[in-house]
Amino acid sequence: MLIEKMVELKHRLIEYATLVEGMINKSIKGLLEKDENLLEDVIKREEPKANNYDREIDETCTAIIAQFEPVAKDLRTVVMILKMNKDLERMADHAVNISESSLFLIARPLVKPLDDVRSMAKTAALMLKDSIDAFVHENVALAKDVCDRDEIVDNMGDKILEDMASFIKEKSDGVRRSLHVMRIAHNLERVADISTNICEEVIYIVEGRDIKHHKAEEREAEHGPTI
Amino acid sequence: MEQSTIIQIKNANSFYGTKQILRNVTLNIPEKTVTALMGPSGCGKSTLIRCLNRMNDLIPRFRFEGTILYKGIDLYARDVDITDLRREIGMVFQKPNPFPKSIYENVAYGLKIQGLTDRELMDGIVEESLKKAALWEEVKDRLHESALSLSGGQQQRICIARALAVKPYVILFDEPCSALDPIATAKIEELITELKKNYTIIVVTHNTAQAARVSDFTAFLYLGDLIEFGPTAKIFTVPQDKRTEEYLTGKFG
Numbered sequence: 081m082l083i084e085k086m087v088e089l090k091h092r093l094i095e096y097a098t099l100v101e102g103m104i105n106k107s108i109k110g111l112l113e114k115d116e117n118l119l120e121d122v123i124k125r126e127e128p129k130a131n132n133y134d135r136e137i138d139e140t141c142t143a144i145i146a147q148f149e150p151v152a153k154d155l156r157t158v159v160m161i162l163k164m165n166k167d168l169e170r171m172a173d174h175a176v177n178i179s180e181s182s183l184f185l186i187a188r189p190l191v192k193p194l195d196d197v198r199s200m201a202k203t204a205a206l207m208l209k210d211s212i213d214a215f216v217h218e219n220v221a222l223a224k225d226v227c228d229r230d231e232i233v234d235n236m237g238d239k240i241l242e243d244m245a246s247f248i249k250e251k252s253d254g255v256r257r258s259l260h261v262m263r264i265a266h267n268l269e270r271v272a273d274i275s276t277n278i279c280e281e282v283i284y285i286v287e288g289r290d291i292k293h294h295k296a297e298e299r300e301a302e303h304g305p306t307i
Numbered sequence: 308m309e310q311s312t313i314i315q316i317k318n319a320n321s322f323y324g325t326k327q328i329l330r331n332v333t334l335n336i337p338e339k340t341v342t343a344l345m346g347p348s349g350c351g352k353s354t355l356i357r358c359l360n361r362m363n364d365l366i367p368r369f370r371f372e373g374t375i376l377y378k379g380i381d382l383y384a385r386d387v388d389i390t391d392l393r394r395e396i397g398m399v400f401q402k403p404n405p406f407p408k409s410i411y412e413n414v415a416y417g418l419k420i421q422g423l424t425d426r427e428l429m430d431g432i433v434e435e436s437l438k439k440a441a442l443w444e445e446v447k448d449r450l451h452e453s454a455l456s457l458s459g460g461q462q463q464r465i466c467i468a469r470a471l472a473v474k475p476y477v478i479l480f481d482e483p484c485s486a487l488d489p490i491a492t493a494k495i496e497e498l499i500t501e502l503k504k505n506y507t508i509i510v511v512t513h514n515t516a517q518a519a520r521v522s523d524f525t526a527f528l529y530l531g532d533l534i535e536f537g538p539t540a541k542i543f544t545v546p547q548d549k550r551t552e553e554y555l556t557g558k559f560g
Contacts, residue, residue, distance in 0.1 A: 081500055081520075143540035147519040 397470035460491025
């Protein structure tokens with residue numbers, strides 16, 4: 081029956097999200113601790129696992145729609161899980177990108193200390209964790225909070241980009257390393273972006289409200305028009 | 308998950324007089340699952356399900372060719388005792404058909420004709436069967452009232468309890484919900500899902516949505532041919548035959 085299928089589907093998505101969260105954390109840990117094994121693990125062992133989840137969840141959602149004709153919240157949940165599935169698949173790819181660049185970087189001297197990358201990764205990873213929690217507990221307040229944090233990560237990314245640009249200007253022998261640090265920052269920024277997508281999807285499941293392109297309007301409604 | 312086969316249908320052909328109904332149907336029914344037989348009117352789905360406990364034998368000029376093995380035993384062999392067969396392969400019909408007797412007598416009927424006289428044992432089986440049919444709570448205080456006083460959905464569950472009382476392995480449902488309202492239908496569907504843990508269920512339905520909801524495997528029949536058989540999730544998402552696709556998307560039938 082539909083109820084059991086929905087419970088199963090949600091569990092499967094949570095498992096998948098937990099796997100992807102672990103991949104992101106490992107890719108950064110591998111960089112900061114220069115642990116090649118962790119990075120190889122993400123690329124060789126976990127990414128194929130993520131692909132299996134992606135395929136399975138796609139199939140399950142399609143079968144639920146075909147067999148049980150879900151409506152209202154059930155329908156919103158199935159359709160949003162399809163999107164989250166795509167989100168997580170992208171995020172797993174970002175973990176792989178980060179791992180690849182990390183493998184390049186840990187074999188070479190640092191261009192500069194990775195403190196900025198560390199704190200950017202921490203913020204982005206927490207956004208991902210909170211977006212999963214928001215889904216599990218259908219916590220709209222937490223979901224909104226995650227969306228508000230997106231800008232912080234964007235700013236951190238911009239700062240890393242600036243730093244690397246000036247580094248490249250000063251030292252021509254560090255171009256490739258700088259580009260890899262930038263690539264990691266860019267991928268972390270995407271992790272944050274996708275976490276906000278997941279949160280928007282959670283809000284749609286719980287409240288049936290689409291907040292995707294309404295951020296400015298919403299702020300206006302809450303705080304009054306900006307002058 | 309690999310299920311073992313409980314019923315093997317091999318090259319089943321059936322005729323009413325000279326008119327051929329089933330054409331070379333070959334199909335394995337997996338144990339303890341729900342298999343739905345669907346297709347437009349006249350496709351042979353009811354004829355096929357009725358072959359499984361030889362209900363068609365009662366129809367004059369009916370003829371069956373082929374083999375149906377139930378737990379490896381040929382159902383159409385000469386020495387098969389039809390009464391024993393129907394105890395193991397029970398049936399629930401389109402319209403609820405309780406006997407004009409009390410609720411208790413309806414459920415105990417099969418046991419009595421089997422010669423059971425131990426009252427205590429019988430009480431136990433009646434209660435157990437009504438519980439399995441999700442009806443006990445509704446009727447436990449009125450077991451001796453007429454079964455005909457119950458609603459349509461309840462009457463259908465009485466018929467299910469009656470089938471369960473003789474401890475079958477397989478239960479055949481021939482359009483079990485077509486005379487019921489949506490709420491009673493939902494209850495029967497829920498019950499079918501529950502029963503498959505212990506019984507093999509075969510459901511005939513022309514309601515594709517019902518086949519999709521309740522079954523694990525689906526067979527699509529058209530003009531007496533078995534067009535396609537497979538896991539329900541697969542049949543309803545990526546059917547392999549163009550005719551299945553067209554039937555499901557409402558192009559015919």
